[in-house]
Amino acid sequence: MALIDTHCHLDVGEFAADRDAVLERARARGVTGIVVPGVLAETWDELLACCAGDANLFPALGLHPVYLTRHRDTDVVRLEQCVASHPLLAIGEIGLDYHVEGLDRARQQTLFEAQLEIARSCGLPVILHVRKAHDTVLATLQRIRVSGGICHAFNGSLQQAARYRELGFRLGFGGMLTYERSRRLRALAHDLPLEDIVLETDAPDMTVAQHHGERNSPEYLPYCLAALAQVRAMPEPDVAARTTANARAVLRMDAFVAGRGQ
Numbered sequence: 496m497a498l499i500d501t502h503c504h505l506d507v508g509e510f511a512a513d514r515d516a517v518l519e520r521a522r523a524r525g526v527t528g529i530v531v532p533g534v535l536a537e538t539w540d541e542l543l544a545c546c547a548g549d550a551n552l553f554p555a556l557g558l559h560p561v562y563l564t565r566h567r568d569t570d571v572v573r574l575e576q577c578v579a580s581h582p583l584l585a586i587g588e589i590g591l592d593y594h595v596e597g598l599d600r601a602r603q604q605t606l607f608e609a610q611l612e613i614a615r616s617c618g619l620p621v622i623l624h625v626r627k628a629h630d631t632v633l634a635t636l637q638r639i640r641v642s643g644g645i646c647h648a649f650n651g652s653l654q655q656a657a658r659y660r661e662l663g664f665r666l667g668f669g670g671m672l673t674y675e676r677s678r679r680l681r682a683l684a685h686d687l688p689l690e691d692i693v694l695e696t697d698a699p700d701m702t703v704a705q706h707h708g709e710r711n712s713p714e715y716l717p718y719c720l721a722a723l724a725q726v727r728a729m730p731e732p733d734v735a736a737r738t739t740a741n742a743r744a745v746l747r748m749d750a751f752v753a754g755r756g757q
């Protein structure tokens with residue numbers, strides 16, 4: 496059973512001490528691909544270095560809306576340069592966050608659109624971070640057509656999901672599914688077509704119920720798979736095969752691997 500963690504911040508300090516051991520345990524549990532999205536320009540070099548040594552790691556670069564005040568005007572130019580000089584799987588994570596207070600919405604929008612333009616011109620898929628802003632993000636994606644991607648930690652409506660689907664996006668589900676109390680999210684994961692769903696951990700955040708209060712890790716992705724399989728009353732291997740195929744296709748992972756020369 497091969498699983499892909501489509502959203503894992505493996506480059507961050509929380510994994511500095513035992514990253515190799517975490518990766519080994521994740522691999523042993525079937526997690527054969529891990530997408531590592533970037534959030535801040537000053538961390539990109541380390542992220543790329545972290546992914547370069549491991550065929551199972553897939554780098555994405557982006558400027559996360561939550562760090563709005565830490566991004567410099569030159570960072571978007573740097574993103575353009577990185578796209579031209581490094582093999583990247585995707586642009587991300589980028590998006591709009593209307594949940595965190597004090598983030599200037601006009602500036603978020605400008606930053607988001609500049610990065611979507613880069614994704615459009617280089618043809619890379621996009622990894623989206625969207626909180627309380629699905630309609631604005633969807634309207635923006637309608638105007639700036641990229642080649643699809645993933646809306647990470649999706650928690651919108653069925654109608655919004657359908658609009659993401661039309662725009663070539665899949666929806667990321669992770670650790671929150673493992674909590675009984677996540678009734679709305681579980682209902683959503685039940686009702687959506689399985690073709691729309693990909694798995695993610697969002698490690699080191701959003702830990703699964705089985706390891707509540709601990710650091711989250713890509714090795715826990717099988718718990719997310721189990722929760723999704725339970726919610727949909729389907730055998731785990733079937734859900735694994737479908738969600739992995741969804742991730743590989745939407746992120747065009749085969750093309751990336753071929754381009755990276757492995």
Ligand SMILES: [Zn+2]
Binds near residue numbers: 504
């Ligand atoms: Zn993230």
